[in-house]
Amino acid sequence: MFELPKLNYALNALEPHISEKTMSFHYGKHHATYIKNANTLVTGTAFEKKSLEEIVAGTREDAAQVALFNNAAQCVNHSFFWDSLTPNKREIPKALLDKITADFGSLDAFKEQFVKQATGIFGSGWCWLVVENGKLKIVSTSNAQTPIVSGTQTPLLCVDVWEHAYYLDYQNARAGFIQAVVDNLWNWEFAAQNMTRGK
Ligand code: MN
Numbered sequence: 029m030f031e032l033p034k035l036n037y038a039l040n041a042l043e044p045h046i047s048e049k050t051m052s053f054h055y056g057k058h059h060a061t062y063i064k065n066a067n068t069l070v071t072g073t074a075f076e077k078k079s080l081e082e083i084v085a086g087t088r089e090d091a092a093q094v095a096l097f098n099n100a101a102q103c104v105n106h107s108f109f110w111d112s113l114t115p116n117k118r119e120i121p122k123a124l125l126d127k128i129t130a131d132f133g134s135l136d137a138f139k140e141q142f143v144k145q146a147t148g149i150f151g152s153g154w155c156w157l158v159v160e161n162g163k164l165k166i167v168s169t170s171n172a173q174t175p176i177v178s179g180t181q182t183p184l185l186c187v188d189v190w191e192h193a194y195y196l197d198y199q200n201a202r203a204g205f206i207q208a209v210v211d212n213l214w215n216w217e218f219a220a221q222n223m224t225r226g227k
Contacts (some may be wrong), residue, residue, distance in 0.1 A: 030066050030080060032060050034105050041115040045208040050196045059106040060190050065099040085177040090111050101172035105154055108176060112185045114215035121220040131164040139210050141164050148202040153192040156183045157219065159226035182226035184219040
């Protein structure tokens, strides 16, 4: 049975950028429900003993397994999102900062492009910083779609742009939420570790 993974920080640790109330719903209700649904949907299928990542990879092209894919992918995406955040803001590791500067022109240019692209996603989805063929890219995905099992893109960081991620704190102001995450909460050390695994 899949279990809700433990967070590396307290529910109120991301305040004032993400409130404890948002975390209690987003992690404690939304993410928990994806876990519960994945457990229910996987029962009796060929994926019963597989990991969430294996389920996502194995169901993504299968129209008959859309519900299982959606719930398993949301489990994987949310785990990655929580790991993308930290209350302990630190300097960006030099190798990553150099790469961002090389591929986007500057850190500010990257942030501006990321906020613009993530804000512009129509409806629910995710925005990702990935490395693909040695180059950093900003990638948008709809609903539960994910680059995590793409085989070609290695995600470094992400932001959840579903309304449940920000509505209690920012109402309709999605850009304000994304800007706050990018400026204050991203875990650049997690990103740098992911970059060393990237292709
Ligand atoms: Mn979410």
